[in-house]
Amino acid sequence: MIRVRSMLMTMAAPILAVALAVLITTVVLLAAGDPVGRVWGTIFSEPRPRNIVNIINSGSVLYLSALAAAVGFRMGLFNIGVDGQYRIAAFAAAYVAGQAWVPGILNIALAILTAMLVGAMWAGIAGLLKVTRGISEVISTIMLNAIATALVAWMLRSVAVPGSNNITTTPIPESSRVPGMALIPGAHNEIYGFVFLAVAAGLFYWVLLSRTRFGFNLRATGASESAAVASGIDTKKMILAAMLISGAVAGLVGMPLLFGDSYSYGVTFQPGLGFAGIAVALLGRNHPVGIAFGALLFAFLNEQANALQLQAGVSAEIVKVMQGITVLSVVIAYEVVRRANRAAEQRRVAAELARARAEATEVTG
Amino acid sequence: MSTPTHEVPRDETVTRSRFSWGWLLIGIAGVILALGALRTVTGADDVASAGTMGAAVRAAMPIALAGLGGLWAERAGVVNIGLEGMMILGTFGAGFAGYQWGPWAALAFAVFMGTVGGLIHAIATVGFGVDHIVSGVAVNIIGLGAAQYLAALTFTGKPGGGPTQSPPVERMPTFDIPGLSWAGRELAQTDLVFLTDAGAVLAGLTTRVSLLTVIGLACIVGTWLLLWHTSFGLRVRACGENPQSAETLGVNVYLYKYSAVLASGAMAGLGGAFLVDDASVYRDGQTGGRGYIGLAAMIFGNWRPGGLVAGAGLFGYTDALRLRRGGESVHALLLLIGVGLIALAVWWLWKRKVAQAGVTAAFGVGLVVLHLATDSVPSDFTGMTPFIATLLVLGLASQRLRMPKADGQRYRRGEAG
Amino acid sequence: MSDETPVAVRLTGIGKRFPGVIANDDVNLTVHPGTVHAVVGENGAGKSTLMKILYGVQAPDSGTIEVEGNQVSFSSPADAIDVGIGMVFQHFQLADNFTVLENIVLGAEKLHGTGERARRRIRELASAYGFAINPDALVEHLGVGARQRVEILKVLYRGARIIILDEPTAVLVPQEVDELFDNLRELKAEGLTVIFISHKLDEVLKVADEITVIRRGTTVDTVVPADVTARDLATLMVGSELPSPATEVSTVTDQVLLEVSGVGLVDPHGGRDLLTDIRFTIHRGEVLGIAGVEGNGQSELVEVIMGIRHSPAGTIRLAGREISDESTTRRRETGIGYIPEDRHRHGLLLDSPLWENRILGHQTRPPCSRRGFIDRAGARADTERIVTSYDVRTPGIDTHARALSGGNQQKLIVGREMSGDPVLLIAAHPTRGVDVGAQAAIWDHIKTARRKGLAVLLISADLDELIGLSDRIAVMLRGALVGEVDPRTVTPTQLGSAMTGAEVPA
Structure with a gap:
C-alpha cells in the first residue's frame, strides 16, 4: 500500500509541474496583454487527425532523443551533446543513403548503421576525453556541439547537389525510403514507418537497463561511482560504453525524419532536438514509459502551438517558455517527492525497529 | 607550551600566481612580435x-x-x-x-x-x-x-x-x-x-x-x-x-x-x-x-x-x-599556432612529460602541414576555433586547471558538520 | 555553584526530531564556566546533534538555551558566535584551496580585516598557544593535526569563551591527544569553557571536570570523574558493560592464504611514494591488524589488494594464485570479501533497495546473476537470508539502504561480503560510527570468519579493537610497514608511539 502511495506521488509530480507551468505561462500572457483564454483554448483544443499524425511522428523523434540523453543520465553522465551527435549522424546517414551504394532495404540498414556509428564516435570523443583526461562531459559535449555545427555546414557545402537552390545531400532513392502508415482515419498524412524504430529502442533501453548485468553496472556507477569501483566495476569502461550507446541512440534521432519525410539532409533539417530530448528525459524520469508520455506531451504542445499565431495572434514560441518552466518545475517536484518519500521511509524503518524492540523486551521481560 | 615551533618551509607555502605588470608587457610584446613575424612571412x-x-x-x-x-x-x-x-x-x-x-x-x-x-x-x-x-x-x-x-x-x-x-x-x-x-x-x-x-x-x-x-x-x-x-x-x-x-x-x-x-x-x-x-x-x-x-x-x-x-x-x-579576409588570415594563423604548439611540445619534452609532448607535437606538426598543403581555411572552421582551443587546453592542461571545489554541488542549510 | 555566578551554558528540555528518529529528547545540560565538560554517549546517541543545536547549525524543536545567564535562540551559527560560542567539528570545516588566513577570517572580516592586521593577530594567537602555523599556507598542504589547530584558531580568533569540540581525538594518535589535552587545560586556565564530545571513556576521565552521559538522545546523568570508573560510565552509556573485542584461542595455521611481496605505489600527483615495498603474509585462520595514523597508506594498500589501484611492482598471491594482474571483479570471484572504510561512499548504493545492494560486488556470480542477466529472484532470496542471519533490522528488502541506521547498514555489508565463500576478508574500520550492539555483532562475525579459516586483514583506528581482534599487528608509517608488535603484550600508548615513528617496541 505504501508503495502504491509513493507511486501515486511520483505520478503526481509531472502533473503538478505541467499545471504550474500553465499557471506561470498564464501570468506571462496576462502581463503581455495576450488573450489568455484563446491561447489555452487553441493549445488544449482537440487535435485534428492531421495533427495527431504529426504529434506521433515528432513524438517518436523526441522519444529517441530523450532515450539518448537518458542512457547518460542513468549513470550520472550529462550528454548535452545529443544535439551535435544527431545532426552529424543524420548528415552522414543521408550522404551514405543518397549515394545508394547498395540497393533497397540494405541501403536503409547501411545508413542506420552509419548513423549509429557516427553518433557513437562523436559522443565517444567526449567519453574518451573524460576517461583519459578527466574532462567534464558537459563542457566537452557543448564544445563538440558547436564543432559539429561548423563541420556539418562545411561538409554539406562540399557535397551539396550542384546547381540546386537548396543546399542538401543527394536525395535517397525511392527504393530506400521507408513508407508511412495511414493509421489515423481522416488524415492525409501518414505515420512514419520508423515509429517502430523508436518503440524498439525503448524496449532495448528497458531490457538493457533493468534486466542485464551491464545495466546494473551502469545504474550502480550512476548511483555512486566510488561504490561501483569498490564493487569491481570498471567505471572508465562504463563511461565510455554509456557515451557510445548514448551517441548511437542519438544517431537514430534523425532517421524517422530522413527516411520518412525529408529524404535528404539540408540546412533546414530540424534543429534543436537534442536539448528538447534532455527536457523530455527529465520529464519522463528516464523511464521508458515516462519518456514516451513526455515526448508525446512536448510534441502535442509544439503541434498545437502552430495554430496560435493564426487563432490568437500570439507567437508560438510561448510554448518554449512553457516547456522550459515544465522542466524546472518537474525536477523540483521530483525532488520534493523524493525527500518526502525518504522521510516516510525513515519513519517506517524507525517504527519497525521500535516494534521489534518492544516485542524483544516483552519476551525477555 | 612545549610544542616546538618551527616555521613551515618556504616551498610548502604555495606562491599564488601574482599579477605582474612586467610579465604582462613582455607577453603583449611577444604576441605582437609573433603576429608581426607571421604577417611578414605569410603576407596576410x-x-x-x-x-x-x-x-x-x-x-x-x-x-x-x-x-x-x-x-x-x-x-x-x-x-x-x-x-x-x-x-x-x-x-x-x-x-x-x-x-x-x-x-x-x-x-x-x-x-x-x-x-x-x-x-x-x-x-x-x-x-x-x-x-x-x-x-x-x-x-x-x-x-x-x-x-x-x-x-x-x-x-x-x-x-x-x-x-x-x-x-x-x-x-x-x-x-x-x-x-x-x-x-x-x-x-x-x-x-x-x-x-x-x-x-x-x-x-x-x-x-x-x-x-x-x-x-x-x-x-x-x-x-x-x-x-x-x-x-x-x-x-x-x-x-x-x-x-x-x-x-x-x-x-x-x-x-x-x-x-x-x-x-x-x-x-x-x-x-x-x-x-x-x-x-x-x-x-x-x-x-x-x-x-x-x-x-x-x-x-x-x-x-x-x-x-x-x-x-x-x-x-x-x-x-x-x-x-577580415578570414580564409587567408586564419590560414596564416594556423602556422603560428602550429609553431607555438611545437615549441610547447619541446618545453614539455624538456619537462619529461612525454605523452603531452607527443600529442602537442602531433597537433602542431599537423597544423603546420595543413598550412603548407592548403591555401585558405573555410570560414566554417574559424568558427570552431574557440571550441577546439578549449578542448585542447582542457585535454593538455587539465591537471593544472582548478575549478572551485564545491562547484556544481547541491547545498542545503543545516547539513554542515 | 553559587547563584551569583551564572552558568556558562544551560540547556533545558531540548528536543529534536528527524524523520523517524528522535535525535534529542528532553536533554538537560548545565556547564559551569571555566571547566572542561565532557558529553559522552555511544555512536548515534545524539551528541553531535545536540552540539549542532548549541552552535545554531540546527534549530531545536523544543527546549531552551541559556548562555551566561541569558536565554538565547539561534537562527544560524552567526548568532552563536555572537554570544561567544565556537565549535570545532568532527569533520573539519575548511576550504582546502584557501590559505589558513582566509579560512580563519572568513565570516569575521570585521574584526581585524582580511590583510596584515589579521595576519598579525593570527600569528599572535598561534604563538600564544604554541601552534606552528603559517597563515599563508594553503590548507590542502596541512596534515590532520595542523588542520585541527587551524580549526581551534578559527574559534579563538572570534574570541569565543565557550568552545565545543566534537570528537576531537578521533583522528589523533595518543601522543597528539595528550598535546590537545594540554591545550584544553591551558584554555581552561584562561577562564574559557570547553565542551568536549567523545565516546572514549578513558580520555574523558583524564581531561573532564564534569561528565554528562547521553543515551538514546536523552541525558542520563552528570557525574564527576573522581566518583566514577570507566565501567560505571559504560553502564550509564549503554545500560551494560561495553563489549570487548577480546581474542579467543588462536586458530592460526601455517597455510599461507595471502602473500603480498614488494608492492609499491607512486603518487600520481608527484608527491612521495604512497606505498613502498610492502610485504607480508596472512595465514588461514589469522587476523593481521594494520596500525597507523590515517593517511599513511592503509587505504592505498587495501585498494592495491582489491585491484582498484595498481602496483607497478611486486606480486600479490591469494590462496596460491597470482592475482596481481587481475581485475577487481576477478579478485572478488577468487574469494575476497571487502568491508570498505567508508560504507556510504564505497559500500552501498544509498538510494537503492537492499536487494540491489546485495548484488553490488557480486554482479558476476550466482545467486545474483546468470549469463549477463540479473537474477532478481535469486538476489532477493539471498538478501532475505542475510537480513535474517545477520540480524539487519529493516522492514523489508525493498527499503532503501539510506533509511537504515549505520549499524544495520554495516551488518548488511558484512553479510554480503561473507557470501560466496571468501578466503580473505578485508575489514577497514569495520565498526566505525556504529552503535555498540552492532559493534559487538560485527566483532563476533570477524571472530567467526577467523574460526572458519579465513585470512582477515583488519585496518582500524580504534587501537583497542585492533589489539583485541588481531593475532599480529603490523605498523604502517608513510606508506611502509615499519615493524610488527604482539597484540598480547602491547599497550595502546606503545602502539601509538610506534604509529608516529617513535621506537617500535620489541
Missing part, C-alpha cells in the same frame, strides 16, 4: 591590422562578459550553462529599450533581463537544489523562447522591426583616446617590423572606442577587485569552495549564492547589450552560442579573470579575423 596583412584589432575587441567583449557571468556563478559554486539563455534575454532587453529610449536604457534593460534569467537559475539551483546542468538547459530553453515570444509581441509592425528583428537601435557614443590613437596610426604607417604592428594594435585598441567597452572593462576590473580583494568576495568564493565551512562561520550561504548568480545573469545580459549595440539592432539568433564561448573562455582561463580575458581575447581575435 590582416593578422595584425588596426581594423582587425578594433574588431577583435568588439568581438571579445561580449565573450568576456559572458565568461565573467560564468565566473561569478561558478566561484560561488553554481555551474551556469544557462549563460546563453541569459544573454539572449539581454539582447532582447537591449533591443526593446534601445529602439525606444536610447543606448543607456538598452544597457539597463539588458542587464535587467539577464538578471531575470539569473534569478530563475538561482531559484532553481540555490533555492530548490535542482541540478545545475538541468536548470541551465531549462534556462536556455526559456530564454530563447521568451525572447522570441516577446520580440514577436513587441517588434511586429514597428518601423523596421518584425517578429525576429527590432527597429534600429541607437549606438553608444565612441571616442578616440587622444594621443594614443594618433600615435598608433602614425606608427602603423612606418615600415619597421615590430613598431608597425605595435602601432596597428595600439591604433586598433584606442580608435573609436565605444563607451560600452569602457563599461565592460570596468566590469572585468571590478569583478577582480570585488571577488579577490573584499570580504564580500571572500565569502562568495568560500561558497564555491566549501559552503558548509562558510555556514559554520555564520555566513549566509544562500545570500551569497543568490547574489553571485544574479550578478552572473547581469553580466551575461550586458554581453547581450554589446551584441545589439554592435549590430545596431536586435536579431533572432544574435548570440550565436557566445554564451557557451564565454563559458569556454572562463574554463580556458582557469576560473580566473586574467585567464578569462586572455581566452576571450583569443576567441574574439579569431572571430574578428574571420570577417
Whole structure:
C-alpha cells in the first residue's frame, strides 16, 4: 500500500509541474496583454487527425532523443551533446543513403548503421576525453556541439547537389525510403514507418537497463561511482560504453525524419532536438514509459502551438517558455517527492525497529 | 607550551600566481612580435591590422562578459550553462529599450533581463537544489523562447522591426583616446617590423572606442577587485569552495549564492547589450552560442579573470579575423599556432612529460602541414576555433586547471558538520 | 555553584526530531564556566546533534538555551558566535584551496580585516598557544593535526569563551591527544569553557571536570570523574558493560592464504611514494591488524589488494594464485570479501533497495546473476537470508539502504561480503560510527570468519579493537610497514608511539 502511495506521488509530480507551468505561462500572457483564454483554448483544443499524425511522428523523434540523453543520465553522465551527435549522424546517414551504394532495404540498414556509428564516435570523443583526461562531459559535449555545427555546414557545402537552390545531400532513392502508415482515419498524412524504430529502442533501453548485468553496472556507477569501483566495476569502461550507446541512440534521432519525410539532409533539417530530448528525459524520469508520455506531451504542445499565431495572434514560441518552466518545475517536484518519500521511509524503518524492540523486551521481560 | 615551533618551509607555502605588470608587457610584446613575424612571412596583412584589432575587441567583449557571468556563478559554486539563455534575454532587453529610449536604457534593460534569467537559475539551483546542468538547459530553453515570444509581441509592425528583428537601435557614443590613437596610426604607417604592428594594435585598441567597452572593462576590473580583494568576495568564493565551512562561520550561504548568480545573469545580459549595440539592432539568433564561448573562455582561463580575458581575447581575435579576409588570415594563423604548439611540445619534452609532448607535437606538426598543403581555411572552421582551443587546453592542461571545489554541488542549510 | 555566578551554558528540555528518529529528547545540560565538560554517549546517541543545536547549525524543536545567564535562540551559527560560542567539528570545516588566513577570517572580516592586521593577530594567537602555523599556507598542504589547530584558531580568533569540540581525538594518535589535552587545560586556565564530545571513556576521565552521559538522545546523568570508573560510565552509556573485542584461542595455521611481496605505489600527483615495498603474509585462520595514523597508506594498500589501484611492482598471491594482474571483479570471484572504510561512499548504493545492494560486488556470480542477466529472484532470496542471519533490522528488502541506521547498514555489508565463500576478508574500520550492539555483532562475525579459516586483514583506528581482534599487528608509517608488535603484550600508548615513528617496541 505504501508503495502504491509513493507511486501515486511520483505520478503526481509531472502533473503538478505541467499545471504550474500553465499557471506561470498564464501570468506571462496576462502581463503581455495576450488573450489568455484563446491561447489555452487553441493549445488544449482537440487535435485534428492531421495533427495527431504529426504529434506521433515528432513524438517518436523526441522519444529517441530523450532515450539518448537518458542512457547518460542513468549513470550520472550529462550528454548535452545529443544535439551535435544527431545532426552529424543524420548528415552522414543521408550522404551514405543518397549515394545508394547498395540497393533497397540494405541501403536503409547501411545508413542506420552509419548513423549509429557516427553518433557513437562523436559522443565517444567526449567519453574518451573524460576517461583519459578527466574532462567534464558537459563542457566537452557543448564544445563538440558547436564543432559539429561548423563541420556539418562545411561538409554539406562540399557535397551539396550542384546547381540546386537548396543546399542538401543527394536525395535517397525511392527504393530506400521507408513508407508511412495511414493509421489515423481522416488524415492525409501518414505515420512514419520508423515509429517502430523508436518503440524498439525503448524496449532495448528497458531490457538493457533493468534486466542485464551491464545495466546494473551502469545504474550502480550512476548511483555512486566510488561504490561501483569498490564493487569491481570498471567505471572508465562504463563511461565510455554509456557515451557510445548514448551517441548511437542519438544517431537514430534523425532517421524517422530522413527516411520518412525529408529524404535528404539540408540546412533546414530540424534543429534543436537534442536539448528538447534532455527536457523530455527529465520529464519522463528516464523511464521508458515516462519518456514516451513526455515526448508525446512536448510534441502535442509544439503541434498545437502552430495554430496560435493564426487563432490568437500570439507567437508560438510561448510554448518554449512553457516547456522550459515544465522542466524546472518537474525536477523540483521530483525532488520534493523524493525527500518526502525518504522521510516516510525513515519513519517506517524507525517504527519497525521500535516494534521489534518492544516485542524483544516483552519476551525477555 | 612545549610544542616546538618551527616555521613551515618556504616551498610548502604555495606562491599564488601574482599579477605582474612586467610579465604582462613582455607577453603583449611577444604576441605582437609573433603576429608581426607571421604577417611578414605569410603576407596576410590582416593578422595584425588596426581594423582587425578594433574588431577583435568588439568581438571579445561580449565573450568576456559572458565568461565573467560564468565566473561569478561558478566561484560561488553554481555551474551556469544557462549563460546563453541569459544573454539572449539581454539582447532582447537591449533591443526593446534601445529602439525606444536610447543606448543607456538598452544597457539597463539588458542587464535587467539577464538578471531575470539569473534569478530563475538561482531559484532553481540555490533555492530548490535542482541540478545545475538541468536548470541551465531549462534556462536556455526559456530564454530563447521568451525572447522570441516577446520580440514577436513587441517588434511586429514597428518601423523596421518584425517578429525576429527590432527597429534600429541607437549606438553608444565612441571616442578616440587622444594621443594614443594618433600615435598608433602614425606608427602603423612606418615600415619597421615590430613598431608597425605595435602601432596597428595600439591604433586598433584606442580608435573609436565605444563607451560600452569602457563599461565592460570596468566590469572585468571590478569583478577582480570585488571577488579577490573584499570580504564580500571572500565569502562568495568560500561558497564555491566549501559552503558548509562558510555556514559554520555564520555566513549566509544562500545570500551569497543568490547574489553571485544574479550578478552572473547581469553580466551575461550586458554581453547581450554589446551584441545589439554592435549590430545596431536586435536579431533572432544574435548570440550565436557566445554564451557557451564565454563559458569556454572562463574554463580556458582557469576560473580566473586574467585567464578569462586572455581566452576571450583569443576567441574574439579569431572571430574578428574571420570577417577580415578570414580564409587567408586564419590560414596564416594556423602556422603560428602550429609553431607555438611545437615549441610547447619541446618545453614539455624538456619537462619529461612525454605523452603531452607527443600529442602537442602531433597537433602542431599537423597544423603546420595543413598550412603548407592548403591555401585558405573555410570560414566554417574559424568558427570552431574557440571550441577546439578549449578542448585542447582542457585535454593538455587539465591537471593544472582548478575549478572551485564545491562547484556544481547541491547545498542545503543545516547539513554542515 | 553559587547563584551569583551564572552558568556558562544551560540547556533545558531540548528536543529534536528527524524523520523517524528522535535525535534529542528532553536533554538537560548545565556547564559551569571555566571547566572542561565532557558529553559522552555511544555512536548515534545524539551528541553531535545536540552540539549542532548549541552552535545554531540546527534549530531545536523544543527546549531552551541559556548562555551566561541569558536565554538565547539561534537562527544560524552567526548568532552563536555572537554570544561567544565556537565549535570545532568532527569533520573539519575548511576550504582546502584557501590559505589558513582566509579560512580563519572568513565570516569575521570585521574584526581585524582580511590583510596584515589579521595576519598579525593570527600569528599572535598561534604563538600564544604554541601552534606552528603559517597563515599563508594553503590548507590542502596541512596534515590532520595542523588542520585541527587551524580549526581551534578559527574559534579563538572570534574570541569565543565557550568552545565545543566534537570528537576531537578521533583522528589523533595518543601522543597528539595528550598535546590537545594540554591545550584544553591551558584554555581552561584562561577562564574559557570547553565542551568536549567523545565516546572514549578513558580520555574523558583524564581531561573532564564534569561528565554528562547521553543515551538514546536523552541525558542520563552528570557525574564527576573522581566518583566514577570507566565501567560505571559504560553502564550509564549503554545500560551494560561495553563489549570487548577480546581474542579467543588462536586458530592460526601455517597455510599461507595471502602473500603480498614488494608492492609499491607512486603518487600520481608527484608527491612521495604512497606505498613502498610492502610485504607480508596472512595465514588461514589469522587476523593481521594494520596500525597507523590515517593517511599513511592503509587505504592505498587495501585498494592495491582489491585491484582498484595498481602496483607497478611486486606480486600479490591469494590462496596460491597470482592475482596481481587481475581485475577487481576477478579478485572478488577468487574469494575476497571487502568491508570498505567508508560504507556510504564505497559500500552501498544509498538510494537503492537492499536487494540491489546485495548484488553490488557480486554482479558476476550466482545467486545474483546468470549469463549477463540479473537474477532478481535469486538476489532477493539471498538478501532475505542475510537480513535474517545477520540480524539487519529493516522492514523489508525493498527499503532503501539510506533509511537504515549505520549499524544495520554495516551488518548488511558484512553479510554480503561473507557470501560466496571468501578466503580473505578485508575489514577497514569495520565498526566505525556504529552503535555498540552492532559493534559487538560485527566483532563476533570477524571472530567467526577467523574460526572458519579465513585470512582477515583488519585496518582500524580504534587501537583497542585492533589489539583485541588481531593475532599480529603490523605498523604502517608513510606508506611502509615499519615493524610488527604482539597484540598480547602491547599497550595502546606503545602502539601509538610506534604509529608516529617513535621506537617500535620489541
